[in-house]
Amino acid sequence: MLPVSPQSRTRPGPDVPALTVARADGSTATLPVDVTLIGETVSTVLESREGTPGRPVCALWHRWLAGHLRLLSPIAVEQAPRWGDPKRTALVEATAEAVTQALEDGLPADRHAAYVHVQKLARECRGLLGLVLDQPGDGR
Numbered sequence: 088m089l090p091v092s093p094q095s096r097t098r099p100g101p102d103v104p105a106l107t108v109a110r111a112d113g114s115t116a117t118l119p120v121d122v123t124l125i126g127e128t129v130s131t132v133l134e135s136r137e138g139t140p141g142r143p144v145c146a147l148w149h150r151w152l153a154g155h156l157r158l159l160s161p162i163a164v165e166q167a168p169r170w171g172d173p174k175r176t177a178l179v180e181a182t183a184e185a186v187t188q189a190l191e192d193g194l195p196a197d198r199h200a201a202y203v204h205v206q207k208l209a210r211e212c213r214g215l216l217g218l219v220l221d222q223p224g225d226g227r
Contacts, residue, residue, distance in 0.1 A: 132209035145201035
């Protein structure tokens, strides 16, 4: 049996929270980023469990994470220069490139390797979400 999507527990439409992010040009933009949904997806994938989930479950998680990562990566890369820290910008860009490569490589056929792969993607997703939420000047 496949797990229930965190998306099914949220109502679509105007209830999706908006996230204000810093743009590279100094402006801000409000985007429909459901931080709660992304966090629930990451928690689902990284939750402690006995045994290795089957490949169909990992494939489902891979699809969820791919959508979140494709949303978060460009936001994080765009706003990274606002920190004025070239090392941080380089780290964000390298992370985005690694995520893109991991998504292009796809899900391994072996169920154990697939599980490790989605766990890695979930950790990268958690990290990118943290970077997107960590805005310059908000005291964090």
